[in-house]
Amino acid sequence: MSLLTAKHITKQYDGRTIIQDIDIHLEQGELVSLLGLSGSGKTTLFHVLSGLVMPEKGEVQLEGEDITGRPGKISYMLQKDLLLPHKKIIDNVSLPLILKGTPKKKARQEAEPYFAQFGLEGTQYQYPSQLSGGMRQRAALLRTYLSESRVALLDEPFSALDTITKGQIHEWYLDVMEKIDLSTLFITHDIDEAILLSDRIYIMTGNPGQIHQEVKIEPGRNCRKGFTLTDEFLEYKRRIIEILNTGK
Amino acid sequence: MKEKWGSVKNKIPAIAALVVIVIIWQILCSTGIVPAYMLPSPVAVVKAFFGDFPNLMTHAAITLQEAAYGLLIGIGLAFVMATAMDRFELLQRAFYPIMIITQTIPTIALAPVLVLWMGFGMAPKITLVVITTFFPIAVGLLDGYKSVDPDAIRLLRAMGATRTQIFYHAKFPAALPQFFSGLKISASYAVVGAVISEWLGGFEGLGVYMTRSRKAYAFDRMFAVILLIVVISLLLMLLVNILRDAAMPHLKIGTGDGSVSH
Missing domain, CATH: 1.10.8 (Helicase, Ruva Protein; domain 3)
Incomplete structure (x- = not known):
């Protein structure tokens, strides 16, 4: 059983569908990112997952327990x-x-x-x-x-930092995540950040937002030092850009 | 030490300007350019102040009592109203315009009506002080409650915070700067409000003392009361500043961004 599962999540605001039929899951100890263009509904999905709003359709489960619309079960960190x-x-x-x-x-x-x-x-x-x-x-x-909570949602946690601080904090983040038992799902606009920090990446596109594709990053998180300068990293980046462009 | 000197240095121009004004005032009176029956000299005012000091203090105690009761009730009322209006939008839509209207009524016009309704005792004075003091505090609190970052409230909700916890940990502390700004204004209004209400009826208090001095053409004593009101108001404002600094120590610490760097 996955630690966190969201099934068929659909959320509307003022009659407009923001996200539609989203299925995601998070396993114990995983770092998963949610990558997408602005307006693809990433934050709305987080509001649903954290229980701040009720979805029109779908269900959120934490270790099999239905936590839809129940805040306080999953921790949340904003930009x-x-x-x-x-x-x-x-x-x-x-x-x-x-x-x-x-x-x-x-x-x-x-x-x-x-x-x-x-x-x-x-x-x-x-x-x-x-x-x-x-x-x-x-x-x-x-x-x-x-x-x-064993699950944390991080909404663009490092986007307000300058490039140098961001680089330092990425290293620190991977290091601290090794030591603590926290499974995280985080939103980012930054493709490099997503590849560097994640085990898997969900790519959200469209309007209403949907999960377009899932990309698994093969090298383990403990081998990510200097990863951004490798051909493998660039290959992932190329692939993700392509997916984002086709999914527009 | 350096900071203290900086703070004293900042006040030098104001003190110097005040000293110059008082000297000019004294010269105008001593040379007879302005007759004493129109404007008593600063020296005469100080003499009247100390000459009738025990009597002044007795009256000041009454005025201060009225101002303190009125201010405390005003704070309580403002807190209840602002908090209720923040919680229930309907209440805000219903009562906010009435709150504004109460501030457009001139205090001097309201005082005789209050005396008529409540007699010559303390009640009409306290009521007038309440009416004049609650508004700046209520508006300050209301604006302060609304100044909280909605994301901070969202975060607290995501942590499972109750409405009361959100109020206690985020909303009320965020409203404190505006609350103290309002309180500073209200503290000075409180004394003036009490004095005005005493003008229009009563047996004791600085307003009554002023009226009696006016009727006796003792303008030096009238000015002595004005001096005392200024001193009391300044002391109250100082007290509010001390309370503010004690309640919000984080504001005294400069934004040392980077003092503990990554």
Whole structure:
């Protein structure tokens, strides 16, 4: 049984179909990306998967349990870090625990050990405004991880970062994902990012958005260092561009 | 230390301008260009202030009491109204225009009516202070609630947060800057509102003291009251600033973007 399954998802807004008959699945420990042009309904699909909105048709299952329209089951990270400016980093990252009723002191104790693992050592008692963009995204990812959901949805998590920071955070992300047990589905516009970080890529095209094709990236995630400079990488890129063009 | 000096340095032009105005005022009075019955000199005002200090303080205590009660009720009312209007859009559509209308009614016109309805005690004064103070706070809170990034609310909902949790963790803290801006205005309105209502009826308070001084043509004492009202209002605004800094320590920290870099 897949960890997360979405079957025949169709969602409309104001009578207009945004996504139609989407089938996707996510296995334990997988990093899967959702690649598509703007307006193909990727974020709408995430809203459905996270339970924020009810689809007109279809069902979302987490380990076989129907979680359609039930928020709080899957953690969600958006493009913006959305750290609350008035809370210290430790309170921001432990917010999912506090929301579930854990007392603040205990939530802090639970969050504390992860700071080193996420490269956030020393930032515990700082405010978000004191951190750089890259560090804030790390904190947001730690908050997502502490949601205690085994599945995370990341909506363009690194798109607001500059190229150099993005490169660094990609390496860090692959490294941290090796260490933690978190299966992620993430949205990206960036083909390179999708190839570099994913086990599989769902390519979404059309209007209403549909899954056009699925591309499996063969080299394991632990062999991705320097992967972007290989012919194999370029071949994947060529293939994906072709799919995106034919699917328009 | 450097920061403190910077803050003092910023205030020097304002203090210097004030000193120059007071000196010119004193010269105008001392040379007889402006007669004392029209404008008492700063020295005369200060003399009147300290000469009748115990009496002034007794009246000030009453005015402050009215202002404090009115302000506290105003804050409570503003919080309830703004929160309810934010929660139920229908309430906002129904009551927001009425809230605006209450602000177009001149305080001076409303005070005698309140005295007529409630007598010469504290009630009409407190009511007037409530009417004048709740509006800036209510509008500030309402705008503050709406300033929250909708994505932040979406994120909290995705984490399974309840409506109350979203309010407590995101909406209310986001509204605090606007709340304190409103409170700063309201704190100064509160004293002025109480004084105005005392003009039109009552037995004690700075407004009553002012009226009596006017009737006795003791303009130096009238100015002494004005001086006291200014001092009280400034102190209240300072208190609001202290409360604001204590409630929002993160705003005192500059945006040190990159201070902890990747």
